[in-house]
Amino acid sequence: MSKKTIAVVFGGVSSEHDVSKVSAETVIKNLNPEKYTILPVYITKDGAWKLYEGPIEAINGGHWDQYAPTCVISPDREHKGLLRIVGDKLKVIPVDLVYLVLHGANGEDGTIQGLLELAGLPYIGCGVLSSAVSMNKAYTKIVVEKLGIAQAPYTIAYKYQIEKDVNEVMDTVEKACKYPVFVKPACAGSSVGISKAHNRDELVDALWLACEHDKTIVIEQGITGRELECAVLGNTPDIEASTVGEILAADEFYSYDAKYNNAESKTVLPADIPEKKREEIRAAAIEIFKALDGMGLSRVDFFLEKKTNKVIFNEINTLPGFTPISMYPMLFEHAGYSTEELVDKIVELGLKRYEN
Numbered sequence: 168m169s170k171k172t173i174a175v176v177f178g179g180v181s182s183e184h185d186v187s188k189v190s191a192e193t194v195i196k197n198l199n200p201e202k203y204t205i206l207p208v209y210i211t212k213d214g215a216w217k218l219y220e221g222p223i224e225a226i227n228g229g230h231w232d233q234y235a236p237t238c239v240i241s242p243d244r245e246h247k248g249l250l251r252i253v254g255d256k257l258k259v260i261p262v263d264l265v266y267l268v269l270h271g272a273n274g275e276d277g278t279i280q281g282l283l284e285l286a287g288l289p290y291i292g293c294g295v296l297s298s299a300v301s302m303n304k305a306y307t308k309i310v311v312e313k314l315g316i317a318q319a320p321y322t323i324a325y326k327y328q329i330e331k332d333v334n335e336v337m338d339t340v341e342k343a344c345k346y347p348v349f350v351k352p353a354c355a356g357s358s359v360g361i362s363k364a365h366n367r368d369e370l371v372d373a374l375w376l377a378c379e380h381d382k383t384i385v386i387e388q389g390i391t392g393r394e395l396e397c398a399v400l401g402n403t404p405d406i407e408a409s410t411v412g413e414i415l416a417a418d419e420f421y422s423y424d425a426k427y428n429n430a431e432s433k434t435v436l437p438a439d440i441p442e443k444k445r446e447e448i449r450a451a452a453i454e455i456f457k458a459l460d461g462m463g464l465s466r467v468d469f470f471l472e473k474k475t476n477k478v479i480f481n482e483i484n485t486l487p488g489f490t491p492i493s494m495y496p497m498l499f500e501h502a503g504y505s506t507e508e509l510v511d512k513i514v515e516l517g518l519k520r521y522e523n
């Protein structure tokens with residue numbers, strides 16, 4: 168088999184830029200160099216696309232992006248692949264697959280997936296629709312509701328309503344949910360813009376904060392219980408689920424700080440819950456991924472409510488973190504996949520999707 172060329176796209180303009188860089192390091196290190204030629208494409212925080220042409224081992228040293236050539240993906244299929252641009256010189260570098268390691272807005276939300284569809288380039292992970300719906304917590308809820316899988320009581324508010332009459336919005340929230348509530352920008356990621364409000368005073372601040380990040384805000388009743396995550400791998404309808412892991416957040420909730428800066432946050436796998444509950448979560452994760460027409464990979468997150476022992480869906484991440492402390496690779500490691508085998512499988516699934 169001839170070597171495939173894979174463009175690994177990472178960084179990006181979202182608030183999860185730095186996480187993406189760490190994830191990309193794991194992915195690049197684990198793509199087998201004997202099978203693949205790797206072309207790292209870094210999107211800066213300002214949205215400039217840069218091709219890294221140095222040795223893979225040195226990718227994290229220095230500020231190479233300042234000197235790296237511009238490199239973009241064109242939707243023009245006559246120039247299919249990466250376009251390396253220096254001055255007025257343009258070179259087309261053919262690519263077999265784009266490995267997306269972008270988290271959040273513009274990476275996980277269907278936008279770059281749309282560009283790749285136009286370009287006719289195979290890529291890993293979910294397509295346009297499943298990425299877009301999964302990124303938006305308000306729309307994911309509608310799909311999951313149809314499946315009859317439990318979710319926290321919630322309501323949706325729009326920025327224009329908050330600006331018009333924040334008290335009316337808060338009345339609606341208080342009718343739908345009991346305190347404490349979680350206020351989330353619909354397209355949040357890594358907990359950015361999310362806060363927990365224990366009363367009306369905190370709710371008003373939480374709503375305004377969320378408005379800085381999105382025009383659609385989801386307000387949910389807080390669930391007291393355990394936080395559980397399940398990884399899925401496959402192209403709908405052939406999906407396998409990992410074991411279930413538990414998050415023990417060091418903060419009052421799993422905030423950005425608790426996720427990335429607090430060594431006290433822990434993950435336990437498999438989660439110490441009855442096997443029957445683990446099975447229920449695995450089945451729900453697969454069902455949700457399928458309903459969203461999921462492709463490649465996703466991590467599906469739940470709560471196990473203390474009072475009722477009920478499994479409650481929280482959210483789905485279509486391009487979950489791949490950092491050394493990320494749950495997705497750890498969950499599949501437990502299932503017997505090394506990270507190298509895992510990225511290999513993700514590549515295979517990406518290519519397979521384009522075979523028919």
Ligand SMILES: Nc1ncnc2c1ncn2[C@@H]1O[C@H](COP(=O)(O)OP(=O)(O)O)[C@@H](O)[C@H]1O
Binds near residue numbers: 355422
């Ligand atoms: N309804 C809820 N009840 C209890 N905790 C919640 C609830 N919603 C969110 N959280 C807490 O906030 C964290 C971030 O929320 P989440 O919806 O997962 O957003 P993100 O997409 O940013 O990860 C969760 O990991 C959890 O700790």
Ligand SMILES: [Mg+2]
Binds near residue numbers: 357468482
């Ligand atoms: Mg989350």
